[in-house]
Amino acid sequence: MPAAILPALRARFGALVRELSKFGVVGTTAFAVDLTIFNLLLQHGSESLTAKTISTVIATTVAFLGNRFWTWRHRGHANMARQYVMFFLLNAVGLVIGLACLAISHYGLGLIWPVLQSPLADNVSGQLIGTAVGTLFRFWSYRRFVFGDIAVPGPVEPVPAPPMDTSAPVPRSVPPTAPPAVPRM
Numbered sequence: 241m242p243a244a245i246l247p248a249l250r251a252r253f254g255a256l257v258r259e260l261s262k263f264g265v266v267g268t269t270a271f272a273v274d275l276t277i278f279n280l281l282l283q284h285g286s287e288s289l290t291a292k293t294i295s296t297v298i299a300t301t302v303a304f305l306g307n308r309f310w311t312w313r314h315r316g317h318a319n320m321a322r323q324y325v326m327f328f329l330l331n332a333v334g335l336v337i338g339l340a341c342l343a344i345s346h347y348g349l350g351l352i353w354p355v356l357q358s359p360l361a362d363n364v365s366g367q368l369i370g371t372a373v374g375t376l377f378r379f380w381s382y383r384r385f386v387f388g389d390i391a392v393p394g395p396v397e398p399v400p401a402p403p404m405d406t407s408a409p410v411p412r413s414v415p416p417t418a419p420p421a422v423p424r425m
Contacts, residue, residue, distance in 0.1 A: 266306035274299035312387035326386045334378040338370030
């Protein structure tokens, strides 16, 4: 029995690695879009908060489209507007997680160890730790709540019909079968 489980675990792990890889590419692309648009708006005289708001909305939209149509394209998609709103809200939670890491380091632990109030410490806690923890949350929450676990049915192979037995009664209807669900991890 353990020999039968190993290929299934390998397949699930492989699928997870592919999703994580695609998620990383989409996130990197969205980050580049955010950075580029933010700096272009600043160079053309936009106020900092306005520029960041515009660049963040555009980058989040790029991330949503990349994740919906590439990272999790194999999952069912029923309501794009609902998915987009949920994606945006969960992205905001991920941002709060990153800000919390920075605040804990700078304002909490920084009162005990002043070295944690330096720009280097702020970059480590906010950009590295905060972004990493926020990204883990985003991956998990997008996968679970935004893009669900409903599989898109694959192509159906035609099954040859059995020989007709004219003496057997013909069934009136056959209940529909649901597509298999992608297991949650």
